[in-house]
Amino acid sequence: xxxxxxxxxxxxxxxxxxADLNPxxxxxxxxxxxxxxxxxxxxxxxxxxxxxxxxxxxxxxxMGVLDHQTEIDDFLxxxxxxxxxxxxxxxxxxxxxxxxxxxxWSDVPKPVVxxxxxxxxxxxxxxxxxxxxxxxxxxxAKSL
Numbered sequence: 001x002x003x004x005x006x007x008x009x010x011x012x013x014x015x016x017x018x019a020d021l022n023p024x025x026x027x028x029x030x031x032x033x034x035x036x037x038x039x040x041x042x043x044x045x046x047x048x049x050x051x052x053x054x055x056x057x058x059x060x061x062x063m064g065v066l067d068h069q070t071e072i073d074d075f076l077x078x079x080x081x082x083x084x085x086x087x088x089x090x091x092x093x094x095x096x097x098x099x100x101x102x103x104x105w106s107d108v109p110k111p112v113v114x115x116x117x118x119x120x121x122x123x124x125x126x127x128x129x130x131x132x133x134x135x136x137x138x139x140x141a142k143s144l
Contacts (some may be wrong), residue, residue: 006116008054009098011038012061013120016094019066027066033060060143064101072097075104079136091125092132097135103144110141 014035024030035050050058065072076096077085085093099117102108114137121129 003050003058005054006119006139007042008050008058009048009061009116009120010123012098013091013094013124014130016065016098017090017124018143019062020090020094024066027063031062039101046049053092059096059099064105065097068105069097072104074101075100075140076136079139081107086121087130088132089125089129092121092129094123095133096136099133101143103137110144114141 010089011034015031019030035055038050057089083127088096095117097114101109102113103110107111114134117133117137118130121133
């Protein structure tokens with residue numbers, strides 16, 4: 001399997017979803033356990049050993065969200081138009097957090113971030129998530 005940044009974002013979403021449901025005390029050990037579990041799967045089940053730039057790319061997204069989560073949530077809440085962040089589905093919340101984090105603290109172009117976030121929400125949740133993610137991240141991008 002040839003991995004891409006898209007795949008790295010998928011791994012980041014998986015880790016962030018787990019962290020959202022069960023916040024880790026030790027972030028580095030948490031990520032290491034994820035990579036070990038991923039590599040232990042059979043290749044047919046998606047098992048792969050990830051190292052180098054793509055692993056770093058995924059971990060940067062995870063650490064960025066976990067390290068700045070309070071600040072990210074403070075940015076997100078007013079963009080939700082009277083909707084509580086914790087009423088969102090876990091996937092939508094995690095995708096929005098990662099998208100906002102990428103726009104705020106990385107050099108990835110905003111349209112790329114929005115497009116990737118929309119695709120991730122569609123892949124991991126439902127097609128209805130696309131419009132929510134697009135609307136919220138577009139508002140944030142315009143506010144920068």
